[in-house]
Amino acid sequence: MTHTVVLVTGATSGIGRATALAFGRDGARLVCSGRNAAAGAALVSQLRELGAEAEFVAADVVHEEQVRQLVEHTVTRFGRLDVAVNSAGTEGTPGSIVDQTVESYAATFDANVLGTFLSMKHELRVMLEQKEGVVINLSSTMGSRGNAQNPMYVASKHAIEGLTKAAALDAARSNVRVNAVAPGPIETGMLDRIAGGAEKVAAVAASIPAGRIGTPEEVADAIVFLASARSRYITGQILAVNGGKTAM
Template sequence: MSQRVVLITGALTGIGRAAALGFARAGHAVVISGRHEETGEALAAELRDLGAEAAFIRADVRREAEVAGLVDQVVARFGRLDAAINNAGTEGRPGPVTEQDAESYAATFDTNVLGTLLSMKHELRVMLARGSGSIVNISSTYGHDGAGGASVYSASKHAVEGLTRSAAIEVAATGVRVNAVAPGPTDTGMLDRFTGTAERKAGLTAGVPMRRVGEPGEIANAILFLASDQASFTTGQVLSVDGGKSAA
């Protein structure tokens, strides 16, 4: 097929879902991945209603066999992989450093860091063989700033930025690009779980220079740009989409 094919992990909610809708509207074939069969099939049907070719493939990004199988199934079904959005992520168990332990570390790092690493490994296997492709990882404002009360999450997103830059350098001469988008507070289930109360959400919003949180579609727009040929000379970059938070 000549249509561009995009794979999105953690695609069933929030930013991933908005990106899936955006790629479908832009004429891509969209493979959405996640852990919930029913929600996944429903979103795939919604994408097909927009005129896109779409498929749901179940995978937990912490498991290498599932990630390898996911990428293999994309290629078997669609024949190519042009863009991959490594969006699956978790806020883990927020709280002060003194309350963290090996379990809370693994609950965050296994998805955010190992998941991104395994996803890139298998996506690159396909993209390098073809000599083209674009990977967009999802970091966070906390991926380059400290975050009291969210140290492990912040550390995991720092790791995502390190992985992004390192992988980008490794493959830069091959025609494959690797970038990241770093959202500020964005109106998704994760933000609601992370803040817990309306007061804490309002407090976080007050710290954004634009005085509002982002909409998932606003993050998706930046993801679409980095994935596209419009960003053909851009690699190893982290694009902040955060209402001015990282400029403050």
């Protein structure tokens, strides 16, 4: 992984942050992106302390021009783009489908589906030309399973799995791989917001075969694997990282 050029969206917190740090420890050169400049600056100084070359570029993934500039900046700064991790996303507005609105639909689909689409569009343009590269998207257990209380998130993650498979087929002959990880519940701000309280998080943990919630570092390790040559014949796949949840 040494000197690999890695772009991470949603890098200022949670899984994106843990992923940036995992690549940083492996000697990658990183562009970390997000909307929170202070958190981005803190991450970059932590990465530099690890000895990694790193920069923060602010971008909102729902705005194509910002995504285009983010990818362009990466290539201008480091000369290429080897790995892109699209971790920016929202949990949407939990609640029954009968309470969802045009606005809750649009907000969830914009951040999760439009954001992943625009990120892949610009990342893959570079990778297809280089004839080398790896994209890893963030799905969820809810990318292949239903959940009565989060229909927009469920639908958006199903869409991300579809985009992942379609893009993988498009890129397969160009030595470019596209996969997704599908985490179960992971200890991040998003889980706290979805579960809403320590008691509910404990109930979620008890429902997982491994008996605990996963860590962002455990998802980051799966992402680093999918970015590495050890997964060189894996493309168009969704790798579950969920303590056995979907084996039930």
